[in-house]
Amino acid sequence: MITVTSARKNYGSFAALDDVSLDIPSGSLTALLGPSGSGKSTLLRSIAGLESLDSGTVTIQGRDVTSEPPQRRGIGFVFQHYAAFKHMTVRDNVAFGLTIRKRPKAETARKVDELLEIVGLEGFQHRYPAQLSGGQRQRMALARALAVDPQVLLLDEPFGALDAKVRTDLRQWLRRLHDEVHVTTVLVTHDQEEALDVADRIAVLNKGRIEQVGDPVTLYERPANDFVMGFLGSVAQLGGQLVRPHDIVLERDRATALALDAKVADSPGVIDAVVERVVPLGFEVRVDLRADSGERFAAQITRRDAAELQLHEGETVHARAVARSSVVEHDPALAI
Amino acid sequence: MKVSRGTRLSLRVVALGYLFVLLAVPIGVILWRTFEPGLSEFVASISTPAARSALNLSLLIVAITVPINVVFGVATAIALVRGRFRGRGLLQAVVDLPFAVSPIVVGVALIMLWGAGGWFGALDRAGFQVIFGIPGMVLATIFVTLPFVVREVEPVLHEIGTEQEQAASTLGADGWQTFWRITLPAIRWGLTYGIVLTVARALGEFGAVIMVSSGFPGVSQTLTLLVHSRYIDDHNTYGAYAAATLLMGIALVVLLLMTVLDRKRSDR
Numbered sequence: 163m164i165t166v167t168s169a170r171k172n173y174g175s176f177a178a179l180d181d182v183s184l185d186i187p188s189g190s191l192t193a194l195l196g197p198s199g200s201g202k203s204t205l206l207r208s209i210a211g212l213e214s215l216d217s218g219t220v221t222i223q224g225r226d227v228t229s230e231p232p233q234r235r236g237i238g239f240v241f242q243h244y245a246a247f248k249h250m251t252v253r254d255n256v257a258f259g260l261t262i263r264k265r266p267k268a269e270t271a272r273k274v275d276e277l278l279e280i281v282g283l284e285g286f287q288h289r290y291p292a293q294l295s296g297g298q299r300q301r302m303a304l305a306r307a308l309a310v311d312p313q314v315l316l317l318d319e320p321f322g323a324l325d326a327k328v329r330t331d332l333r334q335w336l337r338r339l340h341d342e343v344h345v346t347t348v349l350v351t352h353d354q355e356e357a358l359d360v361a362d363r364i365a366v367l368n369k370g371r372i373e374q375v376g377d378p379v380t381l382y383e384r385p386a387n388d389f390v391m392g393f394l395g396s397v398a399q400l401g402g403q404l405v406r407p408h409d410i411v412l413e414r415d416r417a418t419a420l421a422l423d424a425k426v427a428d429s430p431g432v433i434d435a436v437v438e439r440v441v442p443l444g445f446e447v448r449v450d451l452r453a454d455s456g457e458r459f460a461a462q463i464t465r466r467d468a469a470e471l472q473l474h475e476g477e478t479v480h481a482r483a484v485a486r487s488s489v490v491e492h493d494p495a496l497a498i
Numbered sequence: 499m500k501v502s503r504g505t506r507l508s509l510r511v512v513a514l515g516y517l518f519v520l521l522a523v524p525i526g527v528i529l530w531r532t533f534e535p536g537l538s539e540f541v542a543s544i545s546t547p548a549a550r551s552a553l554n555l556s557l558l559i560v561a562i563t564v565p566i567n568v569v570f571g572v573a574t575a576i577a578l579v580r581g582r583f584r585g586r587g588l589l590q591a592v593v594d595l596p597f598a599v600s601p602i603v604v605g606v607a608l609i610m611l612w613g614a615g616g617w618f619g620a621l622d623r624a625g626f627q628v629i630f631g632i633p634g635m636v637l638a639t640i641f642v643t644l645p646f647v648v649r650e651v652e653p654v655l656h657e658i659g660t661e662q663e664q665a666a667s668t669l670g671a672d673g674w675q676t677f678w679r680i681t682l683p684a685i686r687w688g689l690t691y692g693i694v695l696t697v698a699r700a701l702g703e704f705g706a707v708i709m710v711s712s713g714f715p716g717v718s719q720t721l722t723l724l725v726h727s728r729y730i731d732d733h734n735t736y737g738a739y740a741a742a743t744l745l746m747g748i749a750l751v752v753l754l755l756m757t758v759l760d761r762k763r764s765d766r
Contacts, residue, residue, distance in 0.1 A: 210668055212668070216662045233669075233671060233672055235668075238669075239664075239665065241661050241664070245664065248684065259669035260667050262671045306665075307668070375754035459568070469543070
């Protein structure tokens with residue numbers, strides 16, 4: 163369990179962390195999600211001790227480590243740009259933490275072999291980091307961090323420097339690894355898809371504050387505010403309220419739309435809109451619409467519904483929302 | 499830009515001719531004069547007691563200067579790159595001072611500071627001779643060679659950044675362990691290059707050293723001073739040529755070492 167209490171950190175007049183408190187349960191894989199400048203990396207680095215807090219405390223497994231240096235916090239840290247020790251072979255990189263701790267040679271060798279196998283780099287142990295691909299380097303960095311049996315594993319945008327394909331592969335792999343190793347893991351990312359994909363808990367940060375913490379389903383379906391709703395998944399603005407594009411239903415007949423809408427509590431009402439564009443996205447179809455008020459929004463409907471409606475550009479349809487993810491009124495200040 | 503064949507050729511001739519007249523000819527003349535009377539004459543000339551003492555003294559000064567410059571040079575480079583303190587800009591300028599100040603000025607300044615009548619003259623009067631002794635020559639050499647290690651290590655430190663050091667600290671390494679295992683290996687090529695430059699400059703230093711040396715043959719003459727005194731004082735032109743050739747030979751070895759290291763560095 164990691165507990166951060168009332169953490170504050172300022173860089174000049176910029177508040178990177180503004181009274182942040184967060185509990186990270188043991189064994190979880192938690193993602194710190196937010197746009198750049200939201201304070202997510204600062205929070206992670208403060209847990210690691212690479213950044214010192216202006217005020218507030220950090221405890222790891224019940225031990226107050228606020229004033230401890232990184233080397234005495236029992237952590238493993240993985241950097242976005244790998245931070246590979248360039249002058250050492252893969253094997254020496256992974257063994258580094260154990261060598262520092264002066265563990266017996268045989269024990270170190272066994273542990274390193276085991277980790278190299280887990281990360282799939284058995285054949286690369288005598289190579290130098292420069293001879294590895296980005297994905298391999300990051301797996302080496304993971305093995306290196308895990309070698310010292312950290313109480314918590316901290317990952318700072320670990321897949322940010324990799325290309326899309328490798329990124330997806332590696333995060334699936336990280337998820338499987340976490341299911342095997344079960345070390346408490348905190349991952350910083352700005353990619354909502356990545357957070358939803360790997361994490362079992364997500365903390366959404368914005369402007370140095372935590373907006374909401376919860377499991378991915380809760381955050382997606384019951385976001386605490388417009389910021390969280392907008393940051394996790396796409397949104398459309400319908401009658402002054404934010405709704406998910408796939409929660410919008412289009413009707414040909416206004417009376418039907420009104421009758422069905424009456425059954426939905428707190429609905430934004432029926433909005434008449436002109437079809438501007440119909441974009442097939444494979445399984446679904448995106449319909450770009452313009453309301454009478456001039457407001458533009460997009461609805462995402464299934465192929466079958468689209469076929470039944472026989473939509474053409476320039477036609478008027480009646481849009482309503484079936485279920486709304488958010489229950490908060492739209493606040494223009496939080497608009498994305 | 500397209501250059502005609504004729505222009506290209508004549509440019510080449512001019513460049514080569516320039517290098518030939520200014521660099522190759524003087525060195526060639528000295529080599530030719532040195533070996534003209536035969537190898538045994540040369541060996542005899544550089545193995546007189548005065549010559550041997552001069553070689554030893556030059557090497558001794560190098561041996562003292564290099565470690566001091568390495569320790570303080572690396573520390574200064576780290577402070578300049580990683581430090582966030584007032585006066586960093588001033589320190590940057592101060593490090594380059596020896597490039598700008600004439601060595602002879604350095605010599606004069608040292609005499610005013612450490613000489614019998616200087617600020618630290620008490621040391622001299624107490625019997626510890628700095629000026630006209632080896633300490634003075636070492637001080638002068640350190641002054642003129644100070645920037646090399648700093649200026650070679652600094653860009654490497656910039657390039658490697660702090661992530662590797664941070665990674666080491668999260669893996670349990672303390673400050674010293676991080677320095678020895680991560681920082682030092684990472685800057686080793688820059689450092690080696692800085693050392694080679696320091697050695698070359700220390701061997702060749704003349705202006706600052708002549709001011710603070712008593713210049714007695716066999717006692718306080720470095721190789722450069724030996725060349726000078728043989729030529730000017732003793733009118734022993736052949737001796738001067740031979741000593742100069744010896745100096746050049748050492749410099750050549752250093753230069754060769756530098757080229758090899760540079761190639762090795764660019765391989766990485």
